[in-house]
Structure formats: C-alpha cells, structure tokens
Amino acid sequence: MTASSLTGRSGARIESRNLKAQLRRTERRRKLEAAALVAPLLIFLAVFFLAPIVGMLIRSVENSELPTTMPETAAALRQWDGIDLPPEPVFASFARELAAGQRDRTLAGVAKRLTYEVPNMRSVLFATARGLPETPNGTWRDTLTARDKTWGDPATWAVMRRAAAPVTPLYMLASVDREMDASGSIVKVASDRAIYIDIFIRTFWMAAVVTVWCLVLGYPLAFKLASLPPRVSNLLMILVLLPFWTSILVRTGAWVVLLQREGPINEALQWVGLISEPLQLVYNRVGVYVAMIHILLPFMVLPLYSVMRGISPAYMRAATSLGATPFTAFRRVYLPQTIPGVGAGCLLVFILGVGYYITPALVGGAGDQMVSYFVAFFTNQTINWGMAAALGSVLLIATLLLYWVYARLVGIDRMRMG
Amino acid sequence: MTQTDTSRSAGASAPDSPHVEFKDVRKTYDGETLVVKNLNLQIRRGEFLTLLGPSGSGKTTSLMMLAGFEVPTSGDIRLAGRSIAGLPPHKRDIGMVFQNYALFPHMTVAENLAFPLSVRKMPKAEIEDRVGKALRMVHLEKFDARRPAELSGGQQQRVALARALVFDPQLVLMDEPLGALDKQLREHMQLEIKHIHESLGVTVVYVTHDQTEALTMSDRIAVFNHGVIQQIDVPDRLYQQPCNSFVANFIGENNRLKGVVRDVAGGKCRVDLTNGETVLATAVAVGQAGETTTLSVRPERIVLDAAGVGRDNRLNARVLERIYLGDHLRLRLAVADSDDFMVKVPFADDAQVFQAGHAVSVCWAAEDCRALDPV
Numbered sequence: 001m002t003a004s005s006l007t008g009r010s011g012a013r014i015e016s017r018n019l020k021a022q023l024r025r026t027e028r029r030r031k032l033e034a035a036a037l038v039a040p041l042l043i044f045l046a047v048f049f050l051a052p053i054v055g056m057l058i059r060s061v062e063n064s065e066l067p068t069t070m071p072e073t074a075a076a077l078r079q080w081d082g083i084d085l086p087p088e089p090v091f092a093s094f095a096r097e098l099a100a101g102q103r104d105r106t107l108a109g110v111a112k113r114l115t116y117e118v119p120n121m122r123s124v125l126f127a128t129a130r131g132l133p134e135t136p137n138g139t140w141r142d143t144l145t146a147r148d149k150t151w152g153d154p155a156t157w158a159v160m161r162r163a164a165a166p167v168t169p170l171y172m173l174a175s176v177d178r179e180m181d182a183s184g185s186i187v188k189v190a191s192d193r194a195i196y197i198d199i200f201i202r203t204f205w206m207a208a209v210v211t212v213w214c215l216v217l218g219y220p221l222a223f224k225l226a227s228l229p230p231r232v233s234n235l236l237m238i239l240v241l242l243p244f245w246t247s248i249l250v251r252t253g254a255w256v257v258l259l260q261r262e263g264p265i266n267e268a269l270q271w272v273g274l275i276s277e278p279l280q281l282v283y284n285r286v287g288v289y290v291a292m293i294h295i296l297l298p299f300m301v302l303p304l305y306s307v308m309r310g311i312s313p314a315y316m317r318a319a320t321s322l323g324a325t326p327f328t329a330f331r332r333v334y335l336p337q338t339i340p341g342v343g344a345g346c347l348l349v350f351i352l353g354v355g356y357y358i359t360p361a362l363v364g365g366a367g368d369q370m371v372s373y374f375v376a377f378f379t380n381q382t383i384n385w386g387m388a389a390a391l392g393s394v395l396l397i398a399t400l401l402l403y404w405v406y407a408r409l410v411g412i413d414r415m416r417m418g
Numbered sequence: 419m420t421q422t423d424t425s426r427s428a429g430a431s432a433p434d435s436p437h438v439e440f441k442d443v444r445k446t447y448d449g450e451t452l453v454v455k456n457l458n459l460q461i462r463r464g465e466f467l468t469l470l471g472p473s474g475s476g477k478t479t480s481l482m483m484l485a486g487f488e489v490p491t492s493g494d495i496r497l498a499g500r501s502i503a504g505l506p507p508h509k510r511d512i513g514m515v516f517q518n519y520a521l522f523p524h525m526t527v528a529e530n531l532a533f534p535l536s537v538r539k540m541p542k543a544e545i546e547d548r549v550g551k552a553l554r555m556v557h558l559e560k561f562d563a564r565r566p567a568e569l570s571g572g573q574q575q576r577v578a579l580a581r582a583l584v585f586d587p588q589l590v591l592m593d594e595p596l597g598a599l600d601k602q603l604r605e606h607m608q609l610e611i612k613h614i615h616e617s618l619g620v621t622v623v624y625v626t627h628d629q630t631e632a633l634t635m636s637d638r639i640a641v642f643n644h645g646v647i648q649q650i651d652v653p654d655r656l657y658q659q660p661c662n663s664f665v666a667n668f669i670g671e672n673n674r675l676k677g678v679v680r681d682v683a684g685g686k687c688r689v690d691l692t693n694g695e696t697v698l699a700t701a702v703a704v705g706q707a708g709e710t711t712t713l714s715v716r717p718e719r720i721v722l723d724a725a726g727v728g729r730d731n732r733l734n735a736r737v738l739e740r741i742y743l744g745d746h747l748r749l750r751l752a753v754a755d756s757d758d759f760m761v762k763v764p765f766a767d768d769a770q771v772f773q774a775g776h777a778v779s780v781c782w783a784a785e786d787c788r789a790l791d792p793v
C-alpha cells in the first residue's frame with residue numbers, strides 16, 4: 001500500500017467525522033422543531049388528561065382525613081403495634097384532638113372516614129366529643145370508655161389505626177367486594193353488600209355485546225360504503241355520521257320517546273299485527289343496547305371504512321382468478337386485510353361503551369346501570385371521592401389490561417383508526 | 419353448467435381448434451356506447467397474443483370478459499371449444515397477472531404462491547414442491563419469507579408472474595404487467611416473460627399499449643382502436659404491411675402524405691399529392707379514382723438523391739433539421755404537404771451535404787409505399 005492511499009484513508013475518516021457532526025446538528029434541529037410542534041398538545045394532555053388520571057389514582061388510596069385532623073393521634077397510632085388496646089398516650093392525644101376538633105368543627109371528615117368501616121362511628125364520635133372534660137377522670141382510656149364503651153373495644157382501635165395510615169386499600173378493596181377484617185386480612189364482604197364485581201362483569205358484558213352488535217351491523221355497511229363510487233359513499237357517510245350532530249342527551253331522549261310503551265315502534269308493531277301487547281322496550285336492557293349501538297356504530301364504521309377503502313378490488317379479483325370461491329377469497333384475502341380496522345373499531349367501541357353513563361341512566365332500569373353510574377353516584381350523592389376514584393381506577397386498570405391483550409394479539413402498529 | 423347445445427357440438431379436443439375464441443362479442447357498460455364492438459378473435463394453443471391499442475380502446479374490457487370479471491353484452495367466448503358464459507371466474511382456471519400485481523399484502527411470497535394451490539386442496543408436500551419450483555423459475559428462491567412490501571417492483575412483478583403460473587393454467591392473461599417498471603427493467607422482464615412462455619408452452623394473452631413491447635414479445639398482435647380490431651398479424655407483417663392508417667401510425671414511425679387517387683390498376687395506384695407531384699403506391703385501402711387517400715412510408719425505406727436511382731418515386735424535398743445519432747442520421751424534411759417527413763440515412767462520408775436548408779430528392783419503391791384510408 002502506498003503512502004498516498006494511507007493519507008487518503010485518514011482523510012476520509014476525518015471527512016466522515018465531520019459528516020456525523022453535521023448530521024447530528026441537522027438532526028437536533030429537526031427534533032427541536034418536532035418537539036415544538038407537539039409541545040402544545042403534550043402540555044394540554046398533561047394538564048387536562050394525565051393529571052386528572054393521576055389525581056384519581058391517588059384519590060383511590062388517599063387516607064388523609066384522620067392524619068390531617070388529628071396529626072398527633074395519627075402519629076401515635078402508627079407507633080402502636082396494634083395488639084389489644086393502644087397505650088395511654090394515644091388515648092390522651094386522641095382526647096385532646098377530639099376536643100379541639102369539636103371546638104373547630106373539623107370532625108366531619110374523620111367521622112365520615114370511620115363510618116366507611118364501622119357504620120355507627122359518626123354518632124359515637126360526636127357523642128364522645130360533646131362535653132368532653134379537659135382533664136381525664138383517671139386515665140383517658142377509662143374516661144373515654146366510660147363515655148362510650150366502643151373505645152374499649154380493640155376492633156375500634158384497629159379501625160382507627162388503619163385510618164391513621166398514610167394510604168388505605170379500603171376503597172380499592174371495596175370496589176372488588178373485599179374488606180379487611182379486624183385481624184387485617186382481606187376477606188369477601190357479606191353477600192348482601194357484594195355488588196361491585198357483578199357491576200364490573202355487567203359493564204364489560206354490556207360493552208362486549210354492544211361491540212359485537214356494532215361489528216355485525218357495521219362490517220357489511222362499511223363494506224358496501226367502501227365499494228361504492230366516492231360521490232355516493234361520501235353522501236352515505238354523512239348519514240352514518242349524522243348522529244354526531246346532535247347531543248348524546250337528545251339522542252338518548254329520542255330513543256325513550258321512540259321505544260316507550262305508547263311510542264311509534266310499539267304502535268307500528270301492533271298495527272302490523274306482530275304483537276298484541278306493547279313490548280317493554282325501554283327502561284330495560286333492550287333499550288340500553290339499542291341506544292348504545294346507535295350512538296357507537298359510527299365509531300365502528302369509520303375505521304372499518306377507512307381500512308376497506310384502501311383495499312383494492314384487484315385483490316378479490318386476483319383471489320378468484322387463482323381459483324378461490326368468492327367466500328374463500330373473502331375469508332382468506334379480504335377479511336385478514338380488514339383486521340386492523342376491526343381491531344380499532346372494536347377497541348374504540350368497547351372502551352367508549354365501558355365508560356357509558358348517561359344512556360344507561362336514562363334508558364336503563366336499575367339492573368342495567370354500569371360502573372360509571374356508581375362513580376357518578378359516589379361523586380355527586382355521597383361525596384365519597386375515595387370510592388368513586390377506586391371504581392374508576394379499577395375500570396382504568398381493566399381497560400388497560402384489555403388493551404394490552406389486544407396489542408399482544410393483533411399488534412398495535414397494525415391498528416388503523418381511520 | 420348451463421349452456422346451449424352448440425357448446426357441446428364443437429369438437430372440444432380437436433388439436434387445431436382454437437384455444438380461445440371470441441365470437442361476435444360486444445360489450446357496453448352504460449347501454450349507449452359499445453366499448454367492444456363485434457370482437458371476433460381466435461387464439462391458438464400455446465400462442466403469445468398481444469392486444470395492443472391506445473388507452474380506452476377496450477383491451478382490458480376484453481381481457482376481463484375472458485377472465486370472467488365482466489359479462490359480454492352479447493356474443494360468446496369459448497375456451498377449448500366450450501362456451502364459458504355462466505362459468506364463474508374461479509372455475510375458469512385462467513392465470514392472471516394484474517397491472518399492479520395484486521399480491522396479497524398480508525401473506526409472504528411463499529404464501530402468495532401457495533394460495534392457488536391450497537384453494538385447490540393440494541397436499542402440503544406437493545404445494546411446497548411446486549412453490550419451490552415456481553420461485554426458482556423467477557429466480558426468487560431466497561425471497562420466500564418476505565412480504566410483498568419488502569420487494570422491489572421487478573421482484574413483485576416476478577412473484578405475480580409465478581403466482582399466475584404455479585397452478586399450471588393452460589391460459590395466462592396479463593394486463594400491462596410491466597407498466598409500473600422503468601424502461602431497463604421492463605426490457606429485461608419482456609425477455610424473461612418470453613422465455614418462460616417458450617419453455618412452458620402456455621397460451622398467453624397480453625395487454626399493452628407499448629408497441630415496442632408488443633413487437634418484441636408477441637407471436638401475433640391484435641391492434642385495437644375504439645373497440646374494434648384494426649388488424650391482427652405477426653409483428654413483421656404488422657409493421658411492414660399495415661392495412662390502414664391507424665395501424666401504420668400506431669406501430670412504428672410513419673411518414674404520411676395526403677393525396678388524391680388518379681387511377682388504380684393491378685394492385686398499384688397513382689396518387690396526386692397536394693403540390694402536384696405524383697406517387698406510385700401499393701393500393702391497400704383506397705377507393706375509386708378521385709377519392710382521397712393517405713400514403714404511408716417508413717423512414718428506413720427512403721433513400722436520398724443518387725442512391726435512389728431506379729426507384730419508382732422521386733420527390734423534391736428540403737432539409738429542415740439534421741439530427742446526428744452516431745451510426746445514422748435522422749433528417750426532418752419538408753415533402754409535399756408534410757413538414758415532419760423523417761428519413762433515416764446510414765452515416766457515410768457524404769452525409770455532410772445534408773445540412774438544414776439543402777434541397778434533396780427522396781426516393782422509394784412502390785412496394786414500400788402503401789395507399790391507405792384518408793385521415
């Protein structure tokens with residue numbers, strides 16, 4: 001090898017290092033530009049989407065009532081080993097903070113928190129606090145026990161100790177029909193109070209039924225739309241999207257009118273002679289399904305349509321020219337190519353369906369309410385944020401799980417939303 | 419099958435009976451205009467027949483009727499002597515290569531090739547065997563596990579070809595299969611397809627609007643225009659003896675001169691050009707004396723000046739443009755009514771004289787000049 005070729009090579013190396021630096025510089029610029037473009041949306045999402053979710057997750061385990069109102073008692077309770085009754089200092093600080101709370105009217109939160117575990121704790125707490133002496137009559141333990149014998153029960157203090165912890169599994173357990181017994185182990189709640197598991201099953205079942213129906217109704221529709229000339233299919237697409245132009249409340253209300261006992265559907269069926277008695281179509285499961293399918297159908301049709309539009313008719317022709325019957329051609333050539341659309345549509349409808357609230361609330365009966373109804377109930381009626389957040393969290397976790405399964409089965413990169 | 423008696427009466431297995439036969443086939447999509455007008459066409463077994471014509475002339479439509487994707491409005495199509503009206507496409511056993519290949523995107527190359535075999539319920543071992551053979555035929559052995567999207571255009575084209583052949587169809591249809599490839603690859607694939615055709619002996623009906631492609635590959639070419647076959651012939655006759663002006667213009671380079679027939683005698687005619695000169699030509703598609711006609715002369719049949727001594731025709735011309743092409747010269751001349759009269763001159767030492775503005779004389783034999791229908 002000659003000298004000139006050697007210098008030539010090192011020259012090339014320097015050249016390539018310069019090139020790399022240059023590339024990095026331009027790449028960095030491009031990345032900055034890209035970041036600047038998505039930043040507004042990211043910030044929006046972080047503030048209005050991620051933060052509330054994180055807030056909800058925190059709320060579902062938050063246990064701040066006792067620690068904020070009675071910080072010393074809470075600290076003392078956390079020191080205690082939980083065996084039998086707590087030592088006198090716990091009683092003492094509890095009595096002091098109870099009196100203070102009574103004076104400052106800050107006991108309501110603690111009372112509510114305790115009733116979640118022991119229903120009559122509210123009255124016990126207020127009865128004890130009312131006119132509590134400044135100094136104990138003997139020990140504080142005896143004094144309090146004398147005022148209400150509940151304070152002499154180790155089970156009460158087990159509850160108090162759980163209420164003093166920084167976080168509580170109480171709500172999460174309750175949303176899956178579980179609770180902690182006095183010894184702290186997780187047990188099923190009494191069967192008359194066990195409702196949430198059933199409600200979750202019902203919620204997922206109803207969303208699944210709606211999804212299947214949307215697929216069954218939407219697939220042929222999307223297929224037909226995709227095979228029409230664009231002018232016609234665009235027009236029909238507007239009809240499919242028409243429901244989006246009215247509020248969900250109005251649409252649901254319209255279904256109540258249509259489906260009620262004296263509504264046009266029942267009257268038409270009676271007039272034709274198909275039925276002699278009006279059918280119960282509303283305030284039951286049928287009504288909920290009809291209204292939900294109507295509202296969610298476009299979310300199935302849109303991704304299906306967009307995927308099908310992209311499938312050239314030449315594939316089906318090719319398949320038949322190769323000897324496949326029309327059915328085989330559909331099954332082996334067309335259908336597999338629509339799977340990304342089917343996946344996207346089903347996921348969309350199912351996730352939206354799982355979170356449905358207003359439609360079941362308006363069109364359904366007592367047995368047709370979904371999880372969101374109870375979330376709303378705990379938020380608006382009983383102001384039990386912990387329970388509301390826990391139910392929401394379980395729903396979120398279950399949905400994410402489902403999404404994960406879907407991603408494993410179909411592959412998220414193959415999904416097309418439209 | 420539900421067919422008329424005539425379908426059975428024909429000798430289905432006679433060796434010289436046409437493989438494919440179009441009989442008075444007509445097709446209209448809208449009930450107003452005929453896209454295919456009275457198509458009569460016979461294709462021999464093992465023949466490579468090309469349908470050539472401008473866009474919209476009904477080539478694809480004819481092919482689709484043969485494949486079964488379109489129904490003839492009237493007339494009959496016969497395959498091996500039997501009418502195939504009412505036979506659905508998947509029972510016709512016709513291999514087909516589509517313009518954009520239509521390879522199934524969700525299947526690998528091997529799965530694509532196995533598709534026609536597996537729908538025929540062939541045993542696994544045989545499928546593998548045949549797929550392997552087909553891949554070797556198109557030189558893609560190493561690509562069996564790729565998806566179509568991971569192949570180049572030429573490779574996709576070969577997969578499409580292999581897929582149309584893998585189930586041993588007797589007839590293969592190709593609709594502009596090379597249209598999406600660049601020129602070099604196209605020329606390469608033309609030869610490859612031709613070799614495959616020769617080695618397999620299948621009947622091929624090939625559609626293109628590229629005349630060079632048609633001339634290179636075909637046994638016979640059917641030239642389409644406005645839904646009518648203008649001429650059907652072997653490539654050299656089509657080029658040398660076009661039977662009307664459309665074919666003469668569509669195939670190869672052509673010089674046209676307008677004129678009026680003076681007289682017709684013994685297959686020859688004398689034609690008066692617009693500038694008063696007279697030409698002796700072969701009468702192909704001319705009417706009576708006094709009717710107009712278009713003369714057609716190929717550029718390479720024309721000789722200039724002294725070289726043309728003794729030819730039937732000698733006309734005055736003027737050089738408008740001189741294009742140097744290495745081994746030959748191309749001259750654009752003004753002759754009679756035409757001012758893009760092209761001539762090919764072999765490059766010789768005296769070529770220097772043909773400069774723009776020079777007056778020359780152009781000469782050709784009566785056999786090389788065809789009097790055709792006026793345009």
Ligand SMILES: Nc1ncnc2c1ncn2[C@@H]1O[C@H](COP(=O)(O)OP(=O)(O)OP(=O)(O)O)[C@@H](O)[C@H]1O
Binds near residue numbers: 447471476478
């Ligand atoms: N499905 C259809 N519906 C209505 N008209 C059609 C249809 N297919 C083709 N045509 C019309 O029929 C005529 C012939 O079309 P065809 O596709 O056979 O032409 P072609 O010779 O294959 O042209 P190209 O070289 O452009 O492919 C055209 O005028 C076309 O507009």
Ligand SMILES: [Mg+2]
Binds near residue numbers: 477478479
């Ligand atoms: Mg075509």
